[in-house]
Amino acid sequence: MSPRLSQRGRVEPFHVMELLKAANRRAATHGDVISLCAGQPSTPAPVVALEAVATAVRDGAVLGYTDAMGTAVCREAIAGHLQRTSGLRVDPAHVAVTTGSSAGFTALFLAAFDPGDVVMMTRPGYPAYRNTLAALGCRAVELECGPAVRFQPTVALLEEWTAAAGAPPAGLIIASPANPTGTVIAPDELAAIARWCDANDVLLVSDEIYHGVTFGEQAASAWETSREAVLVGSVSKYFSMTGWRVGWLVLPEHLVRPVELLLGNLNICAPAIAQVAAAAALGPTARLELDGHVRRYRDNRDHVxxxxxELGVTQWAPADGAFYAYADVSHLTLDSVAYCDQLLAATGVAITPGVDFAPGHGPTPGLDGQRWVRMSLAGSTEDIDEAMSRWIAHVRSGPGTRHT
Ligand SMILES: Cc1ncc(COP(=O)(O)O)c(C=O)c1O
Incomplete structure (x- = not known):
């Protein structure tokens, strides 16, 4: 019998995970690794969340399955957080708690899109959108967004793409601040995009997972303009709780029940203990501690x-938020995968090749991910400084040739 393997299961690797694996292998043998590849804070969950977990465990909380949409306490905490931080009045009935935002994307894409539907994302952009859509049989198309538009979509670009394609996409995924660039969409442009989506019957999926991690103006929310949009959030980034696996969707009315049914079948519910922790972290008490992390990310960004x-880099994305530096290293390499492997082997510094975010060849060769790398700035300032020093020394001592 021939082994069964589906076509749609053959997704691209998430290169950052490959790098992480290689970095962990090297850490075990050399002990010198500084990992700037994964987008995760190096700090634990806020104290108030850890205390809530300790109390729940001590008091013998049952921690069984919760409602598919999450506990009432967690959904109310998410609504309260959105009200405090963005002034949004959200009915907790429109909030779905998910197993990280990642599980939210799967349920949402299944609820909203059919196989073959065209869903647009930016290039560069977060790879799991593309790979999850592909696994579900949808067609992810990339809208190239370069330095001229600060790596973010504009209504003009959407109009241009739609005129060329003959029809708008079924969905548009945006992220502000974005991964890998950290750029923020200006509030008026975000509002214009939301209005354009409504007028063209395009489901706007606004990934707001990096909200809270901004270094200037706070990022606007798509729900300030349109309640037809879907908001995506998570405790992974600002809240420093990647491994707790709690995210959320804020849904327009018509998607609430379909998403509930899908979540119940796909995941049953998000982890109960993590919902306890998330509800505590989402309250006002943790903000002082968490805002301290954001100040460190800003210092790290300025530093890098x-x-x-000093590396000879002349072009990078303006990181308004999130915790990444996305830089053009085409004077060093035209093969960012080989370059990142070689940098790890030579210096113990792990960074991420841009191919995760801009794979293959796009309309503008200078923006292809083989020419760019991403560094995470979420670690300690000392580690980041040491990593930059090692990298700079490596470039200065190197043969100066580029991989092609
Ligand atoms: C833009 C963006 N969206 C979503 C995610 C997924 O995060 P999680 O599943 O931990 O909520 C990430 C993770 O890096 C991300 O960068």
């Missing part, structure tokens, strides 16, 4: 951007 020229 100031040192990029």
């Amino acid at each position: 951007l100031a040192r990029l020229p």
Whole structure:
């Protein structure tokens, strides 16, 4: 019997996970790794969340399955957080608690899109959108967004794409701040995009997972303009709780019940103990601690951007938020995968090749991911400084040739 393997299961690797595996292998043998590849804070969950978990465990909380949409306490905490931070009045009935935002995307895509539907994302953009859509039989199309538009979509670009394609996409996924660039969509442009989506019957999926991690103006929310949009959030980034696996969707009325049915079947519910922790973290008490992390990310960003020229780098994305530096290293390599492997082997510094975010060849060769790398700035300032020093020393001592 021939082994059964589906076509749609053959997704691209998430290169950052491959790098993480290689970095962990090297850490075991050399002990010198500084990992700037994964987008995760190096700090634990906020104290108030840890205390809530300790109390629940001590008091013998049952921690069984919760409602598919999450506990009432967690859904109310998410609604309260959105009200405090963005002034949004959200009915907790429109909130779905998910197993990280990742599980939310799967349920949402299944609820909203059919196989063959065209769903647009930015190039560069977060790879799991593309790979999850592909696994579900949808067609992910990339809208190239370069430095001229600060790596973010505009209504003009959407109009241009739609005119060329003859029809708008079924969905548009945006992220502000974005991964890998950290750029924020200006509030008026976000509002215009939301209005354009409504007028063209395009489901706007606004990934707001990096909200809270901004270094200037706070990022606007799509729900300030349109309640037809879907908001995506998570405790992974600002809340420093990646492994707890709690995210959320804020849904327009028509998607609430379909998403509930899908979540109940796909995941049953998000982990109960993690919902306890998330509800506590979402309250006002944790903000002081968490805002301290954001100040460190900003310092790290300033530090890294100031040192990029020492590597000969002249082009990078303006990181308004999130915790990444996305830099053009085409003077060093035209094969960012090989370059990141080689940098790890030579220096113990792990960074992510841009091919995760801009794979293959796009309309503008200079934006292809083989020419770019991403560094995570979420670690300690000392580690980031040491990583930059090692990288700079490596470039200075190197043969100066580029991989092609
Ligand atoms: C833009 C973006 N969206 C979603 C996710 C998924 O996060 P999680 O599943 O931990 O909520 C990530 C993770 O890096 C991300 O960068």
